[in-house]
Amino acid sequence: MDVSTHSVRGDWNSLARNYDARLARGLALAGGKVIPSPQTTALMEAVIEPGDRICIEGNNQKHADFLSRALAEVDPAKVHGLHVVQSNIALAPHLDIFESGIARRLDFCYAGPQGLRLAQLVKAGKVEVGAIHTYLELYSRYFADLTPRVSLIAAEAADRDGNLYTGPNTEDTPAIVEATAFRSGVLIAQVNRIVDKVPRVDVPGDWVSFVVEAPKPHYIEPIFTRDPGAITDIQVLMAMMVIRGIYEKYGVTRLNHGIGFDTAAIELILPTYAEELGLRGKICRYMSVNPCPTLIPAIESGFIEAIHCAGSELGMERYVSERSDVFFIGRDGTMRSNRVFCQLAGHYADLFIGSTLQIDLEGNSSTATHARMTGFGGAPNFGSESRGRRHGSPAWLRAGQEAHRQGMPRGRKLVVQMVETFKEGLAPTFVERLDAWELMDTFDMPLPPVMVYGDDLTHIVTEEGIANLLLCDSLAERAQAIRGVAGYTEVGRKRDRQMVEKLRARGAILYPEDIGVDKRLASRDLLAARSIKDLVRWSEGLYAPPARFKNW
Amino acid sequence: MIPARHSFLEATARARVRGLLDAGSFREFCGPAQRRTSPHLPALGMPVAFDDGIVVGEGTIEGRPVLIAAQEGAFMGGAVGEVHGAKLTGLLERALDTRPDAVVLLLDSGGVRLHEANAGLIAMGEIQRAVFDARAAGIEVIAVIGGRNGCYGGTSIVARSCDRIIASEEGRLSVSGPEVIEAVEGIEEFDAQDRALVWRTMGAKHRRLTGEIDEIVADDIDAFRSAVAAVLGAPRPFDLDALEAEHARLAGRVARFKGAKDAREIWAALGVNDPDRVSDIEADEFNRLVAVLEGDRP
Structure with missing residues (x-):
């Protein structure tokens, strides 16, 4: 048997080069790591490619709600057919992107109040559900077959180098960031405020691609309070x-x-x-x-x-x-x-x-x-x-x-x-x-x-x-x-x-x-x-x- | 550790009556065994209560005779229907015969039972007249507010017709309820879901500071009992001079606070140094604050 010692492929760094290209397109538009909030949708059109796997951070409590709305406003002619891999479907824009064709496929954990609408969209053929997971399962798949190309995350504060402070609601951020940043994925963070120095660094700035100060603080729901x-x-x-x-x-x-x-x-x-x-x-x-x-x-x-x-x-x-x-x-x-x-x-x-x-x-x-x-x-x-x-x-x-x-x-x-x-x-x-x-x-x-x-x-x-x-x-x-x-x-x-x-x-x-x-x-x-x-x-x-x- | 206590807020009407009266002294009139139920509710396909949502009777507090009524907030929000109203009116009229040291009304009601329409409205008028008849005869009528439904609508008018009102900070007193105001005036005017806003606008602490409630106690049946016992047999003047003085006070209040947009502005104008804290302080600290404010008044 003739066993070849040659690699099966010649290109072993395509993801990293693709990341560089995306980053260059984003920087050309934004001029730096910190982008003005009105440019958020334009940035997404520049760095997200059709068919990308994308994670919009959001769990029981903290939600990247501003970024989610910005994504829902991209031109479906430029960005479409996305594969959403995220734990929670909780906000209306999470499903709006399926209605408009921006997204097509969905792997998720929990739908909560959007469960009824999700069911209708599945029946209408607008959402192809891959699987419904537990949290640990989905995060595990981030490190196997479902690594996001782009992740939209939420933090409390950022400095101009992109160092993020998540505050007490760190939640899912570390899992999403780890998988995305270390496999040449684009990380866009919405923060409640840009500061000179963050109180503590929950996510190092060199892992983060872009930061935007949201017009309103991210949505947090008090769901664990029982009277x-x-x-x-x-x-x-x-x-x-x-x-x-x-x-x-x-x-x-x-x-x-x-x-x-x-x-x-x-x-x-x-x-x-x-x-x-x-x-x-x-x-x-x-x-x-x-x-x-x-x-x-x-x-x-x-x-x-x-x-x-x-x-x-x-x-x-x-x-x-x-x-x-x-x-x-x-x-x-x-x-x-x-x-x-x-x-x-x-x-x-x-x-x-x-x-x-x-x-x-x-x-x-x-x-x-x-x-x-x-x-x-x-x-x-x-x-x-x-x-x-x-x-x-x-x-x-x-x-x-x-x-x-x-x-x-x-x-x-x-x-x-x-x-x-x-x-x-x-x-x-x-x-x-x-x-x-x-x-x-x-x-x-x-x-x-x-x-x-x-x-x-x-x-x-x-x-x-x-x-x-x-x-x-x-x-x-x-x-x-x-x-x-x-x-x-x-x-x-x-x-x-x-x-x-x-x-x-x-x-x-x-x-x-x-x-x-x-x-x-x-x-x-x-x-x-x-x-x-x-x-x-x-x-x-x-x-x-x-x-x-x-x-x- | 929070000391054990018997919450007035959580208690049923019967538990409240038992807790306020001397042990074993309560004798109920028209009790549930007699099944004097609403004649109107079955026509609407609605369930009835064997006591029509109110407990009335007589007993003693620290040995002194009282007549007592307690609305059951868990039945139709304590709303006043025909039978419910007649029981309350009858109790107040009985006071003219038996001359107790006081009639104590434990109010927990949204007002008139709308299902009974005119019968409920007429009942309200009869109750108020009976309160005035008792007071005119020199018999004290004490209103107690500390239930989940607060004291709204016609019941709030009855409460303000009494000699005095004792309430816990969980109590609320207002003619229109939060949802009604929101529905009529819009959510920008009043957000009924904002419970902190509801309480600082209609809650007992605000009503105490503006002079509509006489005493604030902790949410504890024993605290209510002590507060009632302390004022038994001390009716307030009920004559033209008293009425005119009250009218003058209310007119002065409207003139003084009509520009205020929020209760906290009123509290600040009354001399409260830290209005943002008022909602959070306990009854005893609140009462010390009130004592200082009233002592400072000319």
Whole structure:
């Protein structure tokens, strides 16, 4: 066989040369790294090429909204057929570019409020969806087959050399920047202000191609603020069961909380209920979660010792800055967040707990609803068994003993869903068949969009009790354990009473009285803070809630 | 650590009554067992409440006899319908016979129940007349505001007809509600979603500073109880001189503040050094501020 020693191609630096050409076109127009905001669209026409892969930064909170609008105004004759690779489809211009043909293909994680319109555009053939990802998956593909040629990012401030300060909402910026800048991609940053010297350098200037001062600060949404005033007695009951039946039993110290009212109830009874049980220092010590205001009492009372955040939360900036023993703070005194590292920390924690809309008899859960294309976000990575984990911890080993009763001893991550048996409008949470199946057909997806798979799930907590799926030996037992906590839903009413009693004797079903939870104590009186104002009081005035959450 | 307390804001009407009265002293009139429900709501296909959203009865506060009413804000926003209004009017009329130390009205209402139209409006007039009859007979009527619905519409007029008003800072007092103002005058005039604006315009602290509310207490049932107990049996003058003095005060207030664009301008004009902080300070600090301001007044 004749093996050639010659390279298969003669040109090994085409991406870099292409970058140089783009930069030269941009500089010819802008004259320097800092461009005046009215020229933003013209700059994009100069540096973006048809068919480019492009990322418009935007996640739950921070959005490169000015750049997104500027992109929507480019001439489709010059810029078209883009392949959008970004985590969140949240703003109208994100989809406007598909309507006008500027963009064609889409790989994303989450669509939220634009889910309905996205679904319509997919049906109309305007959007070709590659795949819907979790955050970690999409970022991972940035470093494989989906590296952006151009990324539009958002930062708090920049200096004239392009050094960027992201402020507390660093979020996804490092992942996007790393992939783009080191594979000859163009980075355009919108900043709230140009300064002589940035408070700290979150992105070095020589990675950044162009900087524009946006006319208005980038959009940030306070999506992690839960008003304790809306927490119900039922949620307090479920929180008590979680603390006794799971946190105390396994000794859970490292964990991730979802962002609903259910988990907020847990946070708010740590200083009262868990304190009385003597659990301070024994549970909930390290968290991977955004700085949710409802965490303040648990921090102040010495429960939570350290928190790493995926992003920040409006109004929490000063409080976080003043608690540098707890949060990750830069030398400048403001927080640095990072979604990738927070997701990783949560993935390798002892426990994930969150809420969902539907659970089937295998324990598969989904937040998909009819007519919307919403996606996954971060929950599947937080809420899955970490099979690559090797280090031990009491909670992980204890759960492992239950999960692997024969053969090779192993650990097990706890993955918990905390749900009321009925949702708003008396829609049952427990169903024989997830709506996700229909959604798969509607949107021609390869699989039903399941948020947390049943075999990743270990516990379901409802107002009726706890199902411990680790102690179920067959799918039939698992189904009965789920029916056994499904209350008065159709699924719950079809339980086999004998099987349920058998499972209860084994500890695979636990009712409040089995774990020493006194239902009569389950009231809002247990909440360490009952209102947003109480959270301000706990923070000693450091938490400054946005106006929409005030009632004073 | 925030000390344990029993929130008035969160409590039901019945819990508020229990908390304000001496333990075991409450005797309810026309209670839910009698099922005096609205005759109008079923015609509209709407659910009724067995007490029509108001609890009325008698009891004692620190041993002193009172009549008490509490609107249930969770039923139709505490709105006043025919039965609801008749129960309140009847309670006030009873005061003329039993002569309690006070009639205490725990108001938590958006005003007239629009579904009952004229019946609700007539009820408002009857309630107000009954308040005046009681006061004319020398019986004190105390309004208490600290529920989620605030005190709006006709109920706000009833409140201002009473001897005095005790409120928590979560309480609101205004004739027109935020959404109504926004709908009529436009979002540029009043953004009903801006809760900080709503509270500094209609909230109890502002009403205290402008002289419409008499006392601010923390959101705590015991704090309300103490404040009510402290003023029992101390009716305000209810005669022509008092009315003319109030008219003169209100006319002076309009003249003094009519150019103000925001409540904070009024607070500054009243002598508050740091108007931006007023919304955030606690009830006790606020009351010290008010004491200083009033002491300074000529």
